[in-house]
Amino acid sequence: MAQGSHNAAPNAVGYQHQTWWALVELLRTGPERPDAAISVELYDDIAWDKAGTPSELLQVKHHQGTSRALTDRATDLWKTLQVWMDEASPGDADGPKLVLVSTQRAAAGSAVAALRTEGRDEAAALRFLEAVAQEKGATDTAKARAAFMDLPVSTRRTFLHRVLIADGSPHAEDVHAVVRTCLQWTLPTGHEELFLAMVWQWWDGQALAMLQGRLRSLDVGAAQSAIAHIRDQFTQENLPTLISLNDVDEQGIEEQYRTRPFVQQMKWVAYPPKNLQKAIVDYYRACTQAVRWLDEDLIGIAELDRFENELVDEWEREFEWMTDGLDDDADDRAKQEAGKALLRALLAQTGITVRSRYNDGFFARGQRHALADQGRVGWHADFQTKIEELLQLGSNIGTAAVGA
DSSP states (O other), X not given: OHHHHHHHXXXXXXXXXXXXXXXXXXXXXXXXXXXXXXXXXXXSSXXXXXXXXXXXXXXXXXXXXXXXXXXXTOHHHHHHHHHHHHHSOTTOTTSOEEEEEESSOBOTTSHHHHTSSXXXXXXXXXXXXXXXXXXXXXXXXXXXHHHHHHSOHHHHHHHHHHEEXXXXXXXXXXXXXXXXXXXXXXXXXXXXXXXXXXXXXXXXXXXXXXXXXXXXXXXXXXXXXXXXXXXXXXXXXXXXXXXXGGGOOXXXXXXHHTTSHHHHHHXXXXXXXXXXXXXXXXXXXXXXXXHHHHHTTSSXXXXXHHHHHHHHHHXXXXXXXXXXXXXXXXXXXXXXXHXXXXXXXXHTOOSOXXXXXXXXXXXXXXXXXXXXXXXXXXXXXXXXXXXXXXXXXXXXXXXXXXXX
C-alpha cells in the first residue's frame, strides 16, 4: 500500500498543479481578455474561451524534482500533440492557440525551443519534428509521430504555427509565490497571508465546481469581482468571515454546548429545537470568529466591547417593553411566549453590526447568545432568578461530589 501511494504521488501533485496553474493563468492574462472565461478539464487541461468558443488550449505538465530537459522525443510533447491533432483541428488556421506548459526546460537547439515566444523559428521546428517523427523505436510515441507525418505538409505548418511551448514554469511548491506576486498590489498590509489563504479557498471551490461539472467556466469579470470582494473585507468598515458554516461539525458542537447557560435560557422560553440547534452553531461560530479576528489583529478588544455594549443596550430597551406588556399575574406560559417573541425579534435585528459594512448575520446572533451565556441578557421575564437557581444547583452538585 505504501509503495502504491508513493507511485501515485506525482500524479496527484500533477493534477493539483493543473488546477493551481489555472489560477496563475487567470491572474496573469485575465486582465488582457476581460470578456473571456477560463475552464478546467472542459476543452483541455485548462482553456480560455469567448462566448463558448475556445481561443486557447493549455496542456500542463508537472515534473517534480527533475532536471531533465524537454526534448523533441519527450513523451509529454508527443502525447500533447496527439491530443491536439485529435481534438483541435490541426489544419484550422483560425483555431485556438495551443500551449504546452511544462516545468521542464526546452533543450537547446530543439524544436520545442524553437516554438517558444523568444527566438521562435517555426520552419526549424517543423524540420526537427519531422526528423524525430520518422525515427524507429519509442513505441509509446509511435502512434502520435505517425499521425503527425500523416498530416499534409501545409497542415503541419498551420498546426505548428498555433503551438507555443511555455517551458520552465514554476513547480507546484512555487505557485503560491507566483500568485502572491500577481496580487502584490492588492495585498492588505499586515494581513497578506490571510488574504491569500482566502483567495486560495475561493479558487479551490471554483476549480472543484468545474471538475464536478457544476460550473462550466469562470468569467474574468466574475473572478475579478470575487477577489475584489475578498479584498474589501480588509477595510476599516468591514471584516472577513473566517469561520464558515461548512467548517462546523454541527452534531459535535451541539453535544459539546447543549448544557451551556445560553441553551438553558432558550429552553426556558420553549424555543423550537431546530432553531436552538442553529443557535448553538451561531454561538460557536461567533465566539471562534472573535478569537480569530483578535489573533489576526483584525479587530481590537475595545471594538468588540463596544459592539457587545450596543447589543446589551438594545436588549434592555426591548426587555423592558416585553415585561411592561405582561400582566402582574402572568403565568409561566405567558412569560415563555413573550420571551420567545423577544428572542426571535432580536435575532432578526440587523441594525447593530460590529462594523458598518460587515453584514454576516451569524455574528450578531452568536454574540447575543454569548451575552445570554454570561447572564448579561435574557429572554424569560424571570431569567435572572432562574440563572441564580441554575448556578446554585451546579454548586450543590459540585459540593456533593466533593463530599462523596
